[in-house]
Amino acid sequence: MALRSNQKHAQTVSLNETIQRDSDDSLSLMDCISKDEDDIIDTFMKKENIEKMMAHFKILDQREQDILIKRYGLFNHEEMTQKAIALQYNISRSYVSRIEKRAIIQLCKAFYQ
16 A cells, blocks of 8 residues: 555555455465466576586596486486495495585586686
């Protein structure tokens, strides 16, 4: 109502303004648009960021690539725990963690340059 009373903002519509009210709930414009639009935007942003990140994936050595692929289930691989990866490589879980962290830092640096 405050927006409507102000002539300068007479054509402004609040996204939080109630557009439907029933006995249990009220529905705002934001409720109608945010769910689908946010999902679409999130999906697009994730896909775009993954594609950018994958362009830099080649800077990692083979073991770093393999560990990230297995750890995060990239390229349709099943996600694995650090412990399971450590058993495969015959190294400690903490060493897998260090390799994973180092690889992610490398990717992030390349991604944001």
